[in-house]
Amino acid sequence: MRRITIVEDELSIAEMLRLNLELESFEVSVxxxxxEAIRNLETLTSSDLVILDVMLPEKTGFEILTExxxxxxxxxxxxxxxxxxxxRIHGLKLGANDYLxxxxxxxxxxxxxxxxxxxxxxxxxxxxIGSKTVNIETFEVTSLESNTVEELSKRxxxxxxxxxxxxxxxxxxxxxxxxxxxxDVFPTSRTIDNYIxxxxxxxxxxxxxxxxxxxxxxxxxxxxx
Ligand code: CA
Numbered sequence: 671m672r673r674i675t676i677v678e679d680e681l682s683i684a685e686m687l688r689l690n691l692e693l694e695s696f697e698v699s700v701x702x703x704x705x706e707a708i709r710n711l712e713t714l715t716s717s718d719l720v721i722l723d724v725m726l727p728e729k730t731g732f733e734i735l736t737e738x739x740x741x742x743x744x745x746x747x748x749x750x751x752x753x754x755x756x757x758r759i760h761g762l763k764l765g766a767n768d769y770l771x772x773x774x775x776x777x778x779x780x781x782x783x784x785x786x787x788x789x790x791x792x793x794x795x796x797x798x799i800g801s802k803t804v805n806i807e808t809f810e811v812t813s814l815e816s817n818t819v820e821e822l823s824k825r826x827x828x829x830x831x832x833x834x835x836x837x838x839x840x841x842x843x844x845x846x847x848x849x850x851x852x853x854d855v856f857p858t859s860r861t862i863d864n865y866i867x868x869x870x871x872x873x874x875x876x877x878x879x880x881x882x883x884x885x886x887x888x889x890x891x892x893x894x895x
Pocket of ligand 1: 678724
């Protein structure tokens, strides 16, 4: 079951959201206090989606989102009475995926939630690279030729997904860093290079002459399926 975490201090809104999301078959966690949400950050980052109010006791929704984005790209919707253009831009810049001013329309919110959630039931979890198949849910790479199974890390899977989305295009280092590490962490370029070297070892017949994972000097990387 997919889980949504709500941080909202107005009890009536929090309960209304909980009931309606449960009717939509979501499991729902609720925090009524910003500080409490940050102390339980793991609950938020392990959710499938988070809904954040902005004006909260102790910590604002913006502060919570900043903490989340240091370690996670979980889809986040801000729901706030602070609905000015300035506030919305601020929220989106911090990494919110959507921003709905209060009062909001429930049907619209539900539609926006569904838009942000990948449709797990119908999505094929397999990606093919050469003679190997990557399962993005089990993190396993299986080889048709040698019948072997290798396991990738979550970050390797995320990087592969990014390459797949951008097949044939150059993906810059900044884009990779933003998407995988968040804005406040700065791994060195070498870190990404090491991921590419690992991918070549796994997927390329001849890692020295790659056909899938290319380095574009000074710019970034390109994946050619
Ligand atoms: Ca509030």
